[in-house]
Amino acid sequence: PPIRAAALSDPHGLAARIAPGSALTASASTVSFSSFRRLVQSRNLSFEPAAAFSNPGPAPELEPEPESEPAEIPSAEPSPPPAATHPPPQLRPKRVHPNSVSEAPAAAAEQPKRPRGDPGNFVRLNINGYGRKKSFKSQARRPTKYRSWKRQQPGGGKPRAGADEEGDFVAEALLEREKNSAAGDDGVLKVVEVAREDPSEQNLEGLLRKVFGYDSFREGQLEAIQNVVAGESTVLVLPTGAGKSLCYQLPAMILPGLTLVVSPLLSLMVDQLRKLPAFLPGGLLASSQTSDEFHGTLRLLRAGEIKVLFVSPERFLNEEFLQIFGDTLPISLVVIDEAHCISEWSHNFRPSYLRLRASLLRRKLNIQCILAMTATATTQTLQEIVNALEIPSGNLIQTSQIRENLKLSISMSDNRLKDLMLLLKSPPFVNMRSIIVYCKFQTETDYVCKHLCDNNINAKSYHSGLLMKKRSRVQELFCSNKIRVVVATVAFGMGLDKSDVEGVIHYRLPESLEEYIQETGRAGRDGRLSHCHLLFDSTTFYKIRSLSHSDGIDEYAMSKFLNQIFSSGNTMGCICSFPKESTSRKFDIKEEVLLTVLTQLEIGEEQYLHLLPQFSVTCTLYFHKTSPQLLADKDILLRSILNKSEMKDGSYVFEVPRVANDMRITMNEVFDRLQKLKFSGELSYELKDPAYCYMILKRPDDLNALSANLTKWLSEVENSKIRKLDAMFALAYYAVKGCKKTDGCSGSEHTPCIQKRIIDYFSKKEGTPDDDYCTPLRKSSTFLQSDIKVFLQSNSFAKFTPRAVARIMHGISSPAFPAATWAKNHFWGRYMEVDFPVVIEAAKAELVKFVGKGE
Incomplete structure (x- = not known):
């Protein structure tokens, strides 16, 4: 059986429990099946009414687990066969449904059966339409006995809500972890105990050999591991594929408590979970999991059967989640993967990461040791990480961010599709078995992949628009060398377990x-010579630079948005909310930018509000049995709901935050009560309008000053993103136009000059211009003013801001002016080659004239 987490923190206690003659000295197959059965019991994959509730918000509220023991499952041990004089007849093997969960190859152990009336049995047999019992039609068109039975079951035989494709993908990963766990080994426990007592280099290398199969550490790994084991917070910068995961996996075996890994992508978490060593039990909590799966993971945590837990930053920052861990589960280490996302000056910062602060970790979870890991970070980004997590600057471990075994080449391309085909059919790429082609957009990825397949190149596309299982299948085929080329967006390669x-x-x-280094770093992880090529053209640069302006906000829109947040109707200390989609469209601000502003109001110099989990806040109630008034007489919550509801076609529509404030309870408690009534058959409900929820802690003294400061801050973040793109353009342009072919550069191969400029870039302070910096953007245009005037006159029905006009001229979609509506306009993207601020100023001047004339 897999070694339990409790065993790693108390090996002697485990040794006592598995001593000869104890109850745990059963056969390996019996113990393994029992362990597997416990996992199935804790996950409870059968249909339960509680799992039918699914909140459509991207970061659902977590519910604390009720304090109750799991129900006893009948033993699956086969009873000894009765004595017989004749050998038993040969039985035909029973057909097993592809979705069933069983312990292969334990044919002798019969799976425990559920009672006939349990709806879980029905749903499990009928998932995806397989194994369905034949439905016999009645000539009188009356329901048959089978139909009547099905109709009586809660849920009417429908699949459980929340059993979506990503949830199944996570469940499969958890089952795979259980099945692949190795048998316990006293030798591992002894090595762990020795390393715990004395984490010297010799003892840590002994643990490395015993568990991971490596003879020695790579550069930076040993120092990081020793820091973490000693309880010292550390920032670790290692190149892609240099073994960052080992730097928390090995300490997790030594440290007594839980290791919590905050990771940005579900697919990345699943990959990391699957790659944990067999002696290190792990689990994950994702928003796509059902309530049963979530509580099952919590049960395993409380039982000490999980040592490493992967969570998303959104889930990690949930109040209920923090309370559960702060009260019951000791955490020895918090690992923040892709830590560059913490900094707004990084190439890929996320609002949820922005909220990760040392003060929150220490206050809520009593965390004393943090390991922040990234593959690429500039000097300013590293300083932001150190400040946010309060890590001593002396505990920064950084190695070279580029690998010496990569040959880097760049060529100018007027026809990228043709040149790509030429590359793949010419040396050195023609003889390669595994190649990744990176594209920017999903449609472009599919188009390039189709073109390659049409030209007899074995290729598959990979992007976030594909189903999770299909993405997993593509990655599996690529790792097994059954696909030569993967055409992918930036997400492919994170956690990719393929060194060749x-x-x-x-x-x-x-x-x-940073993005260039991360993506090229996915080649040559085995240390062999590998090649990376960039097809460079200025048209691509124009488009990407235009898109860099999609997150900006005018001060006018910011002021209106802040007025809505702090409106007089929003009382301090009460739950407030606003729907994401309609608010985004109203102010022409992307949803993720709205969240960024809210996050800044929470973590800035002054804390104006406290962010709550996202909910769908508009609820429609349908009563089925008892009169609503009779139910309200017995239930004070229903009484409040009826008082604050609006009648529509016999249903009751209300805002969940209003009811929660009226009752002085949380929104989770409102949903819990509605769930109980739903299970009793009294009512059903629907949720809509996903919203950002918050509580006002303090009102700003000067709303205009706050608006100006936030607008300026967002503008600086936007400019930082543009400078990074310009630096990438400057490097590529220099390689194809300015390189003097010295220091080993030849033809399109520019490894020496590219490496030198990359080193200079990461050592510079943010905002320092390149000496030979240049972009092909124009600073003026002869017909810009007149075209904007014609555009405003021909679209006088719309209300434009200068930024909205500039976005249309640059071909940038926005919530209020989406590409689906405006891309057919004659002026869409016409002035992409003119610098965006120049277009804004021209639009501002024309709008003043347009409004002044009263047009």
Whole structure:
């Protein structure tokens, strides 16, 4: 059986429990099946009414687990066969449904059966339409006995809500972890105990050999591991594929408590979970999990059967989640993967990461040790990480961010599709077995992949628009060398367990040097010579640079948005909310930018509000049995709901925050009560309008000053993103136009000069211009003013801001002016080659004239 987390923190206690003659000295197959059965019991994959509730918000509220023991499952041990004089007859093997969960190859152990009336049995047999009992039609068109039975079951035989494709993908990963766990080994426990007592280099290398199979550490790994084991917070910067995961996996075996890993992508978490060593039990909590799966993971945590837990930053920052861990589960280490996302000056910062602060971790979870890991970070980004997590600057471990075994080449391309085909059919790429082609957009990815397949190149596309299982299948085929080329967006390669990728081709210009290094770093992880090529053209640069302006906000829109947040109707200390989609469209601000502003109001110099989990806040109630008034007489919550509801076609529509404030309870408690009534058959409900929820802690003294400061801050973040793109363009332009072919550069191969400029970039302070910096953007245009005037006159029905006009001229979609509506306009994207601020100023001047004339 797999070694339990409790065993790693108390090996002697485990040794006592598995001593000869104890109850745990059963056969390996019996113990393994019992362990597997416990996992099935804790996950409870059968249909339960509680799992039918699914909140459509991207970061659902977590519910604390009720304090109750799991129900006893009948033993699956086969009873001894009765004595017989004749050998038993040969039985035909029973057909097993592809979705069933069983312990292969334990044919002798019969799976425990559920009672006939349990709806879980029905749903499990009928998932995806397989194994369905035949439905016999009645000539009188009356329901048959089977139909009547099905109709009586809660849920009417429908699949459980929340059993979506991503949830199944996570469940499969958890089952795979259980099945692949190795048998316990006293030798491992002894090595762990020795390393715990004395974490010297010799003892840590002994643990490395015993568990991970490596003879020695790579550069930076040993120092990081020793820091973490000693309880010292550390920032670790290692190149892609240099073994960052080992730096928390090995300490997790030594440290007594839980290791919590905050990771940005579900697919990345699943990959990391699957790659944990067999002696290190792990689990994950994702928003796509059902309530049963979530509580099952919590049960395993409380039982000490999980040592490493992967969570998303959104889930990690949930109040209920923090309370559960702060009260019951000791955490020895918090690992923040892709830590560059913490900094707004990084190439890929996220609002949820922005909220990760040392003060929150220490206050809520009593965390004393933090390990922040990234593959690429500039000097300013590293300083932001150190400040946010309060890590001593002396505990920064950084190695070279580029690998010496990569040959880097860049060529100017007027026809990228044709040149890509030429590359793949010419040396050195023609002889490579594994190549990644990186594109920018999903449609472009599919188009390039189709073109390659039409030309007899074995290729598959990979992007976030594909189903999770299909993405997993593509990655599996690529790792097993059954696909030669994967055409992918930036998400592909994070956590990719394939060391023999021989080539990386960039079909489009990366958005930053950090992105370029990360993606090229997926080649040559085995230390062999690998090749990376960039197809460079200025048209791509124009498009990507235009998109860099999509997150900006005018001060006028910011002021209106802040007025809505702090409106007089929003009382301090009460739950407030606003729907994401309609608010985004109203102010022409992207949803993620709205969240960024809210986050800044929470973590800025002054804390104006406290962010709550996202909910769908508009609820429609349908009563089925008892009169609503009779139910309200017995239930004070229903009484409040009826008082604050609006009648529509016999249903009751209300805002959940209003009811929660009226009752002085949380929104989770409102949903819990509605769930109980739903299970009793009294009512059903629907949720809509996903919203950002918050509580006002303090009102700003000067709303205009706050608006100006936030607008300026967002403008600086936007400019930082643009400078990163310009630096990438400057490097590529220098390689194809300015390189003097010295220091080993020849033809399109520019490894020496590219490496030198990358080193200079990461050592510079943010905002320092390049000496030979240049972009092809124009600072003026002869017909810009007149075209804007014609555009305003022909679209006088719309209300434009200068930024909205500039976005249309640059071909940038926005919530209020989406590409689906405006891309057919004659002026869409016409002035992409003119610098965006120049277009804004021209639009501002024309709008003043237009409004002054009263047009």
